[in-house]
Amino acid sequence: MNMVFRAFTDPAHESQQAFRAVMSAMAQPGQIVDVDVGFAPPAPLNAAAAAVLLTLADYETKVWSDTGVDVTAAQFLRFHTGARLIDDPALADFAVITDTHNAPALSTFAPGTPDYPDRSATAIIQVKEFQHEWRLTGPGIEGETRFSAGPLPEDFIKQWRDNHARFPQGVDIIFAGNGQIAALPRSTEIVETG
Numbered sequence: 001m002n003m004v005f006r007a008f009t010d011p012a013h014e015s016q017q018a019f020r021a022v023m024s025a026m027a028q029p030g031q032i033v034d035v036d037v038g039f040a041p042p043a044p045l046n047a048a049a050a051a052v053l054l055t056l057a058d059y060e061t062k063v064w065s066d067t068g069v070d071v072t073a074a075q076f077l078r079f080h081t082g083a084r085l086i087d088d089p090a091l092a093d094f095a096v097i098t099d100t101h102n103a104p105a106l107s108t109f110a111p112g113t114p115d116y117p118d119r120s121a122t123a124i125i126q127v128k129e130f131q132h133e134w135r136l137t138g139p140g141i142e143g144e145t146r147f148s149a150g151p152l153p154e155d156f157i158k159q160w161r162d163n164h165a166r167f168p169q170g171v172d173i174i175f176a177g178n179g180q181i182a183a184l185p186r187s188t189e190i191v192e193t194g
Helices: 010-029 047-054 071-083 157-167
Strands: 062-065 084-086 093-099 120-125 129-137 145-150 170-174 180-184 189-193
Touching: 010 047, 010 170, 010 180, 047 071, 047 093, 047 120, 047 180, 062 071, 071 084, 120 157, 129 180, 157 189
Parallel strands: 062 084, 062 093, 093 120, 120 170
Antiparallel strands: 129 145, 129 189, 170 180
16 A cells, blocks of 8 residues: 655645745855755655755656655655656756765766756755855855755765866755755855865
């Protein structure tokens, strides 16, 4: 028997709130933005990641998840968004990473093309905490800001710098924590750690 997990109670209103949170996070890289979510998605998805997906994914998008395509979380996404769940991360519009210790490299995901850099993937990475260890610069940041998230792969900074070097191509990231999100658009540079 398949169990359908509840999502937004008021889809129009709540998805608008979540959309504004995502846009705020993307416009202000490294800023932690609250996402008010009144539901519990199936494990291993956290509520913030689920809210982002319910807001951005639809029947035209391809979603890859490290949870696979046949588990309850995948069924939840398919039911509530109509998104196509795929096995090949290189073809994904959105990539959901719930286990950062076994995450594929950012270079695995579509960076867009020189003519269409907007056809890149957005990685939604679940994290347990937000901190202030990295120094960020770039569009949307006045001067600099401090931000970090974790846990992440040990080579994340190198992966991000390689990703940023491809600008205007590259992958964007939305970190999803406990009721909060933060973003690293590909235009953001991590200039120092620690």
